Amino acid sequence: MSDAEIKVSAEGLMRQTGTYKPPRDPMQIVRWTLLFMGAVVMVMPLVYMLSASMKYPHEMFEMNIIPREPTFENYALVLSDGRFLQWFVNSLIIAIATTVSAVFFDALVGYTLCKFDFRGRYIIFIAILSTLMIPTEMLVLPWYMMSLHFGWLDTYWGIMFPGLMTAFGTFLMKQFFETVPDDFLEAARIDGLNEFQIWWSVAMPLVTPALSALAIFIFLGNWTAFIWPLIVTTDQSLYTLPVGLTTFSVEQSVQWELIMTGAALATIPTLIVFLVFQRYIIRGVAMAGLKG
Amino acid sequence: MKLYSRLSIDRKRTVWAWGFLTVPILFYVVIRFYPTADAMVLSFQSWNLLGARSWAGLENYVRLWNDPVFWQVFRNTFMYLILGTPISLVISFVIAYNLDKTRFLHGTLRALYFLPFLTTAVAMAWVWRWFYQPVPIGVFNNLLSSMGIGQIRFLNSTTNALPAILAPAVWAGLGFQIIIFMAGLRAIPTSYYEAARIDGVSNWTILREITLPLLKPTIVFLVVFSSIGFLRIFDQVFNMTTNDPGGPLNSTMPLVMMIYQTAFSSYQMGYAAAQTVVLFTVLLVVSLVQLRILRDR
Amino acid sequence: MKSPRKAILGATTGLATLLSAQTLSAVEIEYWQYIFDTRVQAMDILIERFEEENPGITVNHSTFPLADYRTRLAAAIPAGQGPDVMQLFYGWLDSYVDEGLIQPLPADTFDPDMIGEEFFPMVGAMMRDGAYMALPTAVRSLALFYNTRLMEAAGLDSPPETLEEMIEMAREMTIRDGAGNFSQVGITSGMTAQDHHWFREVLTRQHGAEPYLDDYRTVNYATPEGIAAFEFYTGMETEELVTQSGFMDEPQAAFRAGRAGMHIDGSFRIGALEGTRGLEWGVAPLPLSADGVAANYGSYWVNAITQRAQDERKEAAVKFMEFIVSEEAMQLWLDVVGELPARPSVALTEDNLANPVYGPFIEGLEGAHTTLFVDETAQRQVLVDAVQRVLLQGMSPAESLTMAQEAEQAIIDRAQGN
Known part of the structure; x- marks a missing residue:
């Protein structure tokens, strides 16, 4: 083996074990610096938003990032009428309920389509998968008419019902259940568990990383959803955070420091959750993205 | 119950399977398939929400075909796609490729790049809208004027507004694409690289001959995924052009927004339904074409 | 329920x-x-x-x-x-x-x-x-709101009575920096707000046009008189340089922020203005035309x-x-x-x-x-676009207004057809 070969295979070993440290050559420093600058640019809009939310109106249009007289007055003002809190609670309830339902049913359907053999399985799989091609925007009109007809306008149920199951999640969970060996399930069957128990207490625990990845995706999707809640709600007390924020910002017109405060209030909770569960979330997103 | 206990194990499992699927099948039929059919039916009808639905034949489609605004909107929708997808994929690949080779503060950098993905499009639309304002308000124009450069009309321009609205959408999507690219890069076995290095091949050739071809599944996924996203852009446009929806002069109006306006501002439900059928067709065709082209290569 | x-x-x-x-x-x-x-x-x-x-x-x-x-x-x-x-x-x-x-x-x-x-x-x-x-x-x-402090600062003691005076005063109250950027406009403008009513029912009539015929079924503002009215409106921005559409994002916002000398709006705005801190304002009737014609939109x-x-x-x-x-x-x-x-x-x-x-x-x-709209949002958009074509694309007011007339007529015809 030549020196070069030894070096390369050692590097490969370290890459795999995670102990690899590339040499500190000048190229590497340039690369890092550029990446760092890029990262700063990426978060700049968030920084400016937070900075503006802590400025007094007269300082608002100056370029300094750190406010000369930082204040929480804007937050007090925005929160004072209780609407933001209400919208926040609405969004939370809706996102959690939808996530629980979608994860439960997507896993159940994915599991059934993966582990059961019965006539019509393939057709159902294709049928569910085909709904991926139907854009939400096409369905909003009929959903709206349904809601009108059944009195679902301005109700939590009306906001939630379209998202109670997802084709994407079903497909994803089916992929993940492929990795669960049939022997495990067979063993449980011999132990006398019924099919629901097998799914719930044997198969599900084996795919928890996938479940949490799916949960993150669905939660984020519902937390930021805009067009359907915008259409189905007109009663301010039922708005979700994004819809409320739109209304609020239009009302405020020029008071940008208040608009930025509203935007910050809508953003900060997810940022905090992210900072706490960072590794988990990134791994989950990568996993869902690669399998899906 | 007696009937059930007499069934063979396979039969029992079939019963369970259909049991598990009952509610979901009901859901998909009522909430997905029926509405799809209903939207298609509605596109051949005329309805203003107050009266009865009446048949209109092909009228809605004929009107769409003859509507210059629709063709403008059609162009806009594709502009979002044509600008958005390549730009965001190139940027995110460059970042992912280099980030993959960096160890120092790797986790922190990755987190910073990922952060915008977690934001709400509505909130960020307002942040960017503020940035784009003319002096003395907007951050960008203040920055330009402090450097002695003239102002740029970002949103109040028929040429700049569309890219200006696209920017926050691209920005917010980068984090996701970077993570997916990095996962794709990690999945490439190191032995390929080792073999190439032994042969003394340049980094550029490695990238072109090994990395990119092996990343193909990742690239296909991201191209299709982000294309669908850009074709359906709405939140940013709605919030950044509340004064003149889809303006100026319809230059930023995407198809989804036209649907929204037609249905919920003009109450022409049939006409809006015809537009949704077009949207459906566009999404279908674009995804199929992309899958075919990218898979074949 | x-x-x-x-x-x-x-x-x-x-x-x-x-x-x-x-x-x-x-x-x-x-x-x-x-x-x-x-x-x-x-x-x-x-x-x-x-x-x-x-x-x-x-x-x-x-x-x-x-x-x-x-x-x-x-x-x-x-x-x-x-x-x-x-x-x-x-x-x-x-x-x-x-x-x-x-x-x-x-x-x-x-x-x-x-x-x-x-x-x-x-x-x-x-x-x-x-x-x-x-x-x-x-x-x-509609009426004309004016900012009393800005009037005083410009040495003006009473609100304008005619359109000509209005332009004069607007000029006095406009402040632009060396690069030509507005930091204060003399008068707000923007068809997205109430200006489309002001143009439709007031300016056209003041210039001698009859904006609609046949009970509002025929659009008629693209006549030489109507075009003169439209030239007056767009001229505030292109010729007189006393306003900028989209300044501070929307007209009433600029006025509320104290960065506009005058602002045309409806009586329903009174409440919002009364609650604005630090703003001192007055109201005057809409300015008359040179030959003393008054009109309003209700x-x-x-x-x-x-x-x-x-x-x-x-x-x-x-x-x-x-x-x-x-x-x-x-x-x-x-x-x-x-x-x-x-x-x-x-x-x-x-x-x-x-x-x-x-x-x-x-x-x-x-x-x-009172304009008999068939679809107010769509009809407003027609005039918004007409102004944008002049401001952003340099189209002549005459050509742009003619296009607007056709577009609005099409909206009315479709609604009547149904």
Whole structure:
């Protein structure tokens, strides 16, 4: 083996074990610096938003990032009428309920389509998968008419019902259940568990990383959803955070420091959750993205 | 119950399977398939929400075909796609490729790049809208004027507004694409690289001959995924052009927004339904074409 | 009605009402309007008074968010519910009439000739085939708001009386930096706000044009006179450099922020301006043309009796209608809501005319025109686009306005065709 070969295979070993440290050559420093600058640019809009939310109106249009007289007055003002809190609670309830339902049913359907053999399985799989091609925007009109007809306008149920199951999640969970060996399930069957128990207490625990990845995706999707809640709600007390924020910002017109405060209030909770569960979330997103 | 206990194990499992699927099948039929059919039916009808639905034949489609605004909107929708997808994929690949080779503060950098993905499009639309304002308000124009450069009309321009609205959408999507690219890069076995290095091949050739071809599944996924996203852009446009929806002069109006306006501002439900059928067709065709082209290569 | 449960509750009470109406010969009617604090208050007071005067009649007052109106109706009517008397924006009248939702006001109580005499002329827009379909309690008009501090700073002591003076003064109050960027505009502009009404019904007429013909079925503003009006409007930005559309994002925002000398807006803006800290402002009538022509744009919410009101319900509904468009109701509406009375006999009192805030608006009522929109949003967009073509694409005002006329005519024709 030549020196070069030894070096390369050692590097490969370290890459795999995670102990690899590339040499500190000048190229590497340039690369890092550029990446760092890029990262700063990426978060700049968030920084400016937070900075503006802590400025007094007269300082608002100056370029300094750190406010000369930082204040929480804007937050007090925005929160004072209780609407933001209400919208926040609405969004939370809706996102959690939808996530629980979608994860439960997507896993159940994915599991059934993966582990059961019965006539019509393939057709159902294709049928569910085909709904991926139907854009939400096409369905909003009929959903709206349904809601009108059944009195679902301005109700939590009306906001939630379209998202109670997802084709994407079903497909994803089916992929993940492929990795669960049939022997495990067979063993449980011999132990006398019924099919629901097998799914719930044997198969599900084996795919928890996938479940949490799916949960993150669905939660984020519902937390930021805009067009359907915008259409189905007109009663301010039922708005979700994004819809409320739109209304609020239009009302405020020029008071940008208040608009930025509203935007910050809508953003900060997810940022905090992210900072706490960072590794988990990134791994989950990568996993869902690669399998899906 | 007696009937059930007499069934063979396979039969029992079939019963369970259909049991598990009952509610979901009901859901998909009522909430997905029926509405799809209903939207298609509605596109051949005329309805203003107050009266009865009446048949209109092909009228809605004929009107769409003859509507210059629709063709403008059609162009806009594709502009979002044509600008958005390549730009965001190139940027995110460059970042992912280099980030993959960096160890120092790797986790922190990755987190910073990922952060915008977690934001709400509505909130960020307002942040960017503020940035784009003319002096003395907007951050960008203040920055330009402090450097002695003239102002740029970002949103109040028929040429700049569309890219200006696209920017926050691209920005917010980068984090996701970077993570997916990095996962794709990690999945490439190191032995390929080792073999190439032994042969003394340049980094550029490695990238072109090994990395990119092996990343193909990742690239296909991201191209299709982000294309669908850009074709359906709405939140940013709605919030950044509340004064003149889809303006100026319809230059930023995407198809989804036209649907929204037609249905919920003009109450022409049939006409809006015809537009949704077009949207459906566009999404279908674009995804199929992309899958075919990218898979074949 | 926010939930299905409440809807059922509503249905049962509705049923109960029906039964009790037959047995006790007491009538209960439904009144609908949109949610706006002072309006709801004023209506509650009116209903209380009405019920005192008419012991046999009970009025149920339901309110809904503005954006919700059409869907509430669409949901209620097939179910046999909904209002007997309702408030609607005058611009919606056509589609409500077309769908057979409302019935003409009986001519014996609401004699068309009498209404023509006793109400401001713009209310005539509510007449269909010789009968009135709906009547307003209150009306709105446009006037010129000005920032007193900026006027003083520019050495101006009284608001402009003519368009020419307005431009002069606007020039005095405009502040631009060396690069030509506005930091303060003399007058706000933006068709997205009230300017499209100002142009449509005021500027065109002041330049000698007749903006619409055939009862608003034919668009007619792209005549040489109308084009002159449009050139005047766009000229404020392109020639006189006293305004910038989109400055501070929207006109009323610029005025509220104290960065605009003058601003044309409706009487409904008063409330918002009164609550703005640090802003000192006054109101003047819309400026006259060089040869002294005055015009104004009037809009209003009207009350109408729906098809649901039949027999004794109709009788009660007619009585209630009569009451809420009475002089008494109008004065109360002005006092509580701050909206202008629809009858000259109430509006044009000395007290009201002398009011520094309401006076100029009330003065405008006499010459106010009401555009019969078929789709106000779409028709507004036509003028928004017309201005943008001039400002952003350098098109000539004449060509742009001609295109606008064609586009608006197409919108009207389609609506008439349906």
